[in-house]
Amino acid sequence: MLPLARLIDRALGPVNGPLETGRSPPFWLIFLGVVAVLVIAPSFLSRYELLNFSNFLTNIFLALGLCLIWGYAGILSLGQSAFLGLGGYAYGVVGINLIEAHGNTWLALLAGLGFPVLVAALLGWIMFYARLKGVYVAILMLVVTLLIETFLNQTAGQGWSIGLAHLGGNNGLGRFSGVIREPPSLTLGFSADAMMIFGGKTRAFYYLIVGLGVVSYLGLRALVNSRLGHVLVAIREDPDRTETLGYDVRRLQLGVFCLSALLASLSGILYVSWGNFITPNVFGVYYNILPVIWVAVAGRKSLTATVLGAVFLVWLSQKLAIQGDIAFVVLGFILLGGMMLLPEGVITGIGERIGRLFDRLGIGAATRGGRHGG
Amino acid sequence: MDTLTFIVSLLYQYADTLALLLLAAIGLIVIFGMMGVINMANGEMMMIGAYITSFSYYAGIPTPLAVIFGGLGAGLVGIVIELLIIRRFYGQLLASLVATWGLSLIMSQGAYLLLGPLIKSVPTPFGSFGVGDLSFSYYRIFIFAMGLALVAAVWALFAFSRFGLHARATMEDPSMARALGVDVKRIYSLTFGLGTGLAGVAGGLLALTSTIGPFYGQTYTPQAFITVVVGGGAEIVSGLLASALSLGLVKTVVMNQVNILLGHVAMLVFALVVIRMMPSGISDWVERRRSQGRRA
Amino acid sequence: MHERPLSFRRWLGAGVALGIAAGLALAGTGQARAADDGPIKICAIDDHSGDFALIVKPKTLGYQTAIKEINDKGGVLGRKLELVFYDGQSDVKRHQELTEKCILDDEVNVVMAGATSSAREAARAVAVKNKVIYWHNNQGEGGIADHYSFFTGPIPEQQILTGVEYMIKKFGPKMYILAADYGFGQVSAIWTHVAAGLYGGEIVGEEFIPLGNADYAATIANVQKAKPDFGVFYLVGGAQYNYYPQAAAAGATIPAMSTVNIQQGYEHKRYPPPALKDMYVPFAYLEETPGDAAARFNKMAREVNPDEPYINEMTRAGYIAVHLMALAWQRAGTTETEETIKALQSGLFFDAPEGRVFLDPATHHLTIHMRMGRINEKHEVEIVEDLGFIEPWWLRTLGVNLVAKDEARQFLPWDDPRYAKYKK
Structure with a gap:
């Protein structure tokens, strides 16, 4: 068993490190278990449950992006959903225009990923190269996203079309004027016969998200545990000192900000692929406070905690919606309570305790640093 | 429309815009300047002020007193919030921002659940006057004057009172102030209460010319934020005035000449340009220039 | 960094535990399958929280009033009507998700969801995609011509x-x-x-x-x-x-x-007079609508919910929708979708609180008795003109006939060549 364990350890090297909770064999075993459950889940879920679960999972990337910039790089942005919206709209607009001509959404996907990153680069350039203080970045992003919402709301008029895609204002992309042209679901493939449509109800869509989720999660783990990740944390802790050590802080902040925009836009594209519908609502206050709640409550300094927390809280908000009027107030209390009682995050806190329990029971590594860097 | 009417109309609109910016931002900037904390629940403090004003008015209390009650009520709530919540986040500015955002959600939604979607609005006092073909509300001019008065009061408080002295010392260097015997924690509590109290008064004043509901404050929040960001926290009073005057000018002119949406957009673009050049706000930039000048 | 190798047994144990836990979690989610002789399910998604709760909440009362009235008389086709209600939270995404839930999980027979145009379209898109009948029950910008979609609110x-x-x-x-x-x-x-x-x-x-x-x-x-x-x-x-x-x-x-103020948000009751003096409202329904039918309707609604602050146009619209569906199911003899739509398109009429309404087969909208109201200085409603029975004629003049052909789109005034000259 020993050489195998060592082999696994080496393979897991890049994604294991002090900057992310969980790196022992039990953790990875549980991880594999969770992935396995996710893979076989569609066989046990009804049509509705699968559809609903897929919807929950689309939010993962938005949460991961915010966790990256806030938890690791110390940049709080209260407008992450703006990139989700820009990604969804860009994808939708290009998709509506090209789906019949091309029969696929490759270009739309590219547009959906690229446009928000460009906007993030512009905004980031303004903010980070001016060395804007943290709180300013936060509320500036909020103001920007609200303005985009107001602007898009008034695009219902006839002239607001980009090609065949009518922006439609509050009625939703592609729905208001003339023949309804919904933004298409992701339609990807390498030849005309082998096209796969990732509609909201399909298993293909579900597996796409699970696949992308696992890849993103592992990729981000590798990123934060790499040298770059350590520099980001250094920037979070003390940007001036990091700069004196010779790192171009502004460029790194800009880079990680753009990466978070990319992740958010992925959530947007998947949301549109799921429901073929998007309105300017996604730029509003409520949609921007949600990822902040997920990340703050779950544990912003841990990717794992963020993913679990996001899915759980999305499920919780939906459950509360079904119960009645109190959803918003409960979320507010969860946020406030979480920040006050468990500032490192609920799931991180639980993870720590399990880790300590494992320690006492003698399971797993002799070295366990649950408190590295917070 | 003749020139006189046009000028009066434009000045009136400018004063109106300034009133909104000053009133919405004054509570926020006092707290920000002192503690670096952005109180995301500033809008809800305005709502509390408005609610108390409305309830007091309909309970028979004379209007000026009702507004003062609104301010006191919001101030008290602010002190409680500072003691229970903000204390835990000293030095963690982003965390306090998020915590107050949670508070904002609880208060606005809670007010909605407990008190319903709308509160009886209070009739606007003072009536109107005409110039040429147009008529204007005296009260809107009054709240502009009140906005300036509040700013003057804050300035006087910080310049002349003992509290103001301690507060300025704490702003400058908290550990030094503590070493000199200033009860820094008390200063923070009182300042936070002052900030929320100012927001409450602002809310009460605006309540006499608005519809009042649980999301009352959220209308003013984005504008308040922009004003504070552009003003900067280095010098509360001068920052606020400089910011409001410039942003207000841009907004008024564009709104008047083009349309409302572009007025908002222009204000934001102007703000972005300013902070690109003066990242910590106007007051900070001026501060630095002045201290450089002194050295040279 | 040498780690003590975990015994195979512990790994196996952990895996089994995980599997059991997951299985239990998944099995816990139950599904409600509607029997064909069980209750007829009406899905209602209304905003009871968020920005639009004030104006939309009374709509649910309309559904409840109609359902109670019909069930008290024995139901439809020997089956009771059941309201499946969810709070849309004034949120568009919610409307999407909850409509999916209604259709796939609760297996409802009809969806009545969304007040604002965005929520309406979000819900309607899901309903149409799943071939389920959809009703929009408040005033709107009109022009939607779709096989599955029906409307009770007044249109431009x-x-x-x-x-x-x-x-x-x-x-x-x-x-x-x-x-x-x-x-x-x-x-x-x-x-x-x-x-x-x-x-x-x-x-x-x-x-x-x-x-x-x-x-x-x-x-x-x-x-x-x-x-x-x-x-x-x-x-x-x-x-x-x-x-x-x-x-x-x-x-x-x-x-x-x-057209929006007063009949949805009852501003004349909420703002102190005389702020809304000389406001004119062309309405299908206000609580102050004259006539016995209106009085009876108000009374019935308040018996179901005595605390409702105002019976607005949405209450009336929801009430009518349920009754028309009941009539259609009765006429069709089944709740099967296509048969029901045929029945809905067969020329139904109903004695609504404001007067008789007629469901136009070609456009899926109602002929409504409209009146003009004026708010006076005491914020009372005066009926200043009887505007008569107005048909939903516009779509017809565009050649829309949903009995013959499904348009599946929304027509807007700029689609009408005759009106091009009026656009500024």
């Missing part, structure tokens, strides 16, 4: 054209339009232009107000400068209502017509 040709015609006759031709800057406001503004063109009116000014805006100094000045005979206001949302007290404070109130 019934409210705006008739209303503006009355205002021009009473006050003069010059009007100033204030409209919320989004789809509904923009379409209403265009219909107002059409009305001006048709009835000899003149648009002396038009402004689109961004949602959430509360600054009106410039707007008030502009309105005064233009010297209109009356105003046409499509102001939506708490922030936009600030126009009224500010205009009153500036002594700049003018007689005005509104």
